Structures are given as structure tokens and as C-alpha cells.
Amino acid sequence: MTFLQPAFLWGLLAVAIPVIIHLWHQKRGQPLPWAAMQWLREASEQQRRGLQFDDWLLLAIRCLVIALLSLLLAQPVWNDPNDPKNIRPVHLVVADSLVTRSFRFELEQAEKRAETVVRLPTLGSVNPLRLQATIDSLRGPGVLLHLYVRNDASLADVPQISVPQRFSLHTTMVPIPSRDEQALTQRFAQLKKPLNVRLSYRNPAEQKTVLAALRALTAVYALQLTILDDRNSNTQPDWVLTDQPPTQEPHKSTLYVVSGAGMPPQIVQNVVFTADTLTPQTSELVANGQLPEWLGGQLLAFYKLNPPQPALSGQELIDVFVQTKDETTGETERSRTTEQNWLLMALLLVVGAERWLALRKK
Numbered sequence: 001m002t003f004l005q006p007a008f009l010w011g012l013l014a015v016a017i018p019v020i021i022h023l024w025h026q027k028r029g030q031p032l033p034w035a036a037m038q039w040l041r042e043a044s045e046q047q048r049r050g051l052q053f054d055d056w057l058l059l060a061i062r063c064l065v066i067a068l069l070s071l072l073l074a075q076p077v078w079n080d081p082n083d084p085k086n087i088r089p090v091h092l093v094v095a096d097s098l099v100t101r102s103f104r105f106e107l108e109q110a111e112k113r114a115e116t117v118v119r120l121p122t123l124g125s126v127n128p129l130r131l132q133a134t135i136d137s138l139r140g141p142g143v144l145l146h147l148y149v150r151n152d153a154s155l156a157d158v159p160q161i162s163v164p165q166r167f168s169l170h171t172t173m174v175p176i177p178s179r180d181e182q183a184l185t186q187r188f189a190q191l192k193k194p195l196n197v198r199l200s201y202r203n204p205a206e207q208k209t210v211l212a213a214l215r216a217l218t219a220v221y222a223l224q225l226t227i228l229d230d231r232n233s234n235t236q237p238d239w240v241l242t243d244q245p246p247t248q249e250p251h252k253s254t255l256y257v258v259s260g261a262g263m264p265p266q267i268v269q270n271v272v273f274t275a276d277t278l279t280p281q282t283s284e285l286v287a288n289g290q291l292p293e294w295l296g297g298q299l300l301a302f303y304k305l306n307p308p309q310p311a312l313s314g315q316e317l318i319d320v321f322v323q324t325k326d327e328t329t330g331e332t333e334r335s336r337t338t339e340q341n342w343l344l345m346a347l348l349l350v351v352g353a354e355r356w357l358a359l360r361k362k
Contacts, residue, residue, distance in 0.1 A: 005073060008074040009071075012066075012070045015063045018066070019059065065351055065354055068343065088144065090146065091107060091117045092134060092135065093120065094131065097284060097290050097294055099172055101276070107148075110146075116138075135161065144164075144168065145167050147169050163321050188217075188221045188296070190305055194226050195238040195299075197214065198239070198240050198241070198242075201241075201243050202244075210241050217295065225239075238254060240257070242257075245258050250270055257274070259274050259278045260278075270302060272298050
């Protein structure tokens with residue numbers, strides 16, 4: 001149990017006031033000269049030793065009145081939703097590949113702390129109805145919702161999303177290419193020459209997966225690629241896909257995509273790192289079938305053929321995600337009011353009992 005106004009608990013010290021007044025009234029008296037008093041003083045002193053309370057029930061009720069009044073003013077709460085011990089973090093990830101990669105560390109730490117992590121798969125734009133339904137299903141007492149979503153212009157088309165009052169928004173502004181095949185084909189067509197591509201993976205399964213993704217780009221978007229082998233070792237590649245970071249200065253006209261490696265201390269503009277090993281077992285990109293799209297997006301971004309979609313401002317994000325009071329918060333406030341009403345009723349009953357005993361004594 002916690003108290004919203006704990007300073008009023010100091011009022012419990014006032015419980016001593018009725019006791020002091022009671023003792024003072026007991027000792028009060030008018031001295032009267034009486035000749036036989038000297039013979040009775042010794043007997044009186046032997047019969048009354050120590051402190052004695054007259055009307056102890058009335059005294060106890062008066063002390064209880066002060067204690068109940070102090071507790072009522074302190075506003076006790078049995079289960080305070082603002083107590084950090086009662087807050088339960090929940091992580092909702094709108095799990096496209098870019099968001100997953102951007103917040104991979106945060107999500108791994110949340111899973112280590114045994115916190116709830118919910119992934120909402122999506123392709124391209126956000127489905128507002130599905131997102132709202134998922135958020136509503138995660139509401140509950142003490143829930144702190146962390147939402148991970150891609151911040152781009154597509155969010156401007158999303159109607160208002162109702163989120164809990166305890167809400168934290170995490171966004172990434174990394175662009176992702178459009179899924180419009182015709183638009184992508186037109187962009188790839190601006191690459192007027194076939195691209196020389198070199199694959200260099202120590203894991204045969206990873207090389208096979210990346211090669212299949214490149215063939216999908218060629219088949220769907222008519223992207224012209226030439227896969228270099230050992231016989232073309234002297235040919236300068238336009239695109240290098242590997243699991244080993246460049247050991248020499250990267251060629252400025254070559255795009256490097258390095259998998260299975262963390263971010264280097266110094267970021268190079270034409271070198272893209274991903275921590276995932278590009279196999280179905282280790283990469284959500286591959287498992288969700290998004291590897292061809294992701295690779296194509298990196299290529300378009302390198303040649304500046306895919307201008308990034310503008311990110312929404314802070315005010316625009318506030319307009320999209322509106323914090324509302326959920327039913328559990330209302331129930332908590334009603335419960336708090338009920339507890340204080342019961343305490344007030346108890347105080348009134350005790351005050352009535354005190355008045356009845358006091359009048360009866362008179």
C-alpha cells in the first residue's frame with residue numbers, strides 16, 4: 001500500500017494529544033482544607049500507584065478518530081499504478097527489416113529481461129486496423145507500451161492510432177524502396193550499363209541465398225547483373241557482397257554490402273553493414289522474403305535513384321499516435337475512490353460513536 005499524500009502521515013503523532021488531555025483532566029482538582037485528610041493521604045497513595053486511565057474506551061475512540069483522519073488525508077492506494085514495481089513494459093515491433101535491424105540491441109535486451117516482445121509483420125506500409133487491434137489487445141494495468149515503427153511519409157496517410165497513456169515511440173528514418181514493381185523497374189532502368197557483381201562468402205549457404213536474391217532482382221525488375229568469378233579477378237566490380245569487411249580502402253564507385261558484422265568505428269558511405277548472416281535461419285530479411293527488396297534498395301540509394309521519403313515531424317507523429325485513457329486506468333481511479341469512501345465512512349462511524357459515549361457520560 002502506498003500514499004499519494006504521505007506528508008499527512010505526520011498527523012498520526014497527534015494521537016498523543018487526547019492521551020495528554022485525558023491525563024491532565026485526571027490530575028486536575030481543587031485543594032480543600034480538611035482536618036482528616038492527613039490520615040487518608042497514606043491510604044490513598046497506596047491504592048493508586050502508577051498511571052490509570054478513566055474512560056479508556058472513549059480515549060481509544062478519540063485516538064482512532066485522529067488516526068483515521070490522518071490516513072484519509074494521506075490518500076492510501078492499495079495498488080498504485082505509478083509504482084515502478086507495477087509497471088510492465090511491452091514492446092510492439094512493426095517488424096519490417098529496417099526497424100528490426102535498427103532496434104536489434106534494444107529488443108535483445110528486452111527479451112533478456114523477460115519482457116513481452118510482440119512482432120507485427122508488415123510489407124511496405126503500415127496496416128492501421130491491424131496495428132490498432134494489436135495495441136488494444138496489449139492494453140492492461142501497468143502496461144508501458146514501446147512502439148517501434150518506421151518514420152516516413154507513409155505514416156501521414158494513417159488515421160489516428162489510439163495508444164495508452166504510458167507510451168514510448170521509437171522510430172527509424174532509414175528509407176525503404178517502394179513495392180511498386182513498375183516504379184522500381186523504371187528506377188533500375190536508369191542504370192544504363194550492366195553491373196559487375198562479386199560474391200565472396202565463406203558460408204556456401206549464405207552465398208547461395210544471396211545469389212538467389214540477385215536472380216530474383218534480375219527476373220522481376222529486369223536489373224542487368226554480371227556475376228564475376230575467379231576468371232574475372234582483374235575486373236573492377238560495381239557491387240561487392242561479402243561477409244568480410246574491406247581490408248583496403250573501399251573503391252568509391254563500388255557498393256559494398258557486408259553481412260554478419262557489426263558497425264565499424266568509422267562509417268564509410270559506400271559500405272553497408274548488417275549484423276545478420278543472410279540465411280533463412282539467421283535473418284528475418286531472408287525468412288520474410290525481403291532480401292531482394294532490401295538489396296535493391298541499397299543499390300538504388302547508392303546511385304541516388306531512390307530519394308528517401310521525408311520523415312514526419314514530432315508534431316505530426318503526435319497527431320498520428322494519440323494517447324487516450326484506457327478502461328483499466330478508469331477502473332483504478334474508481335477503485336481508489338471506493339477505498340477512500342470506505343475510509344471516510346469508517347471515520348464518520350467512529351466520530352458518531354465518540355459523540356454518543358461522550359454524551360452518555362455526561
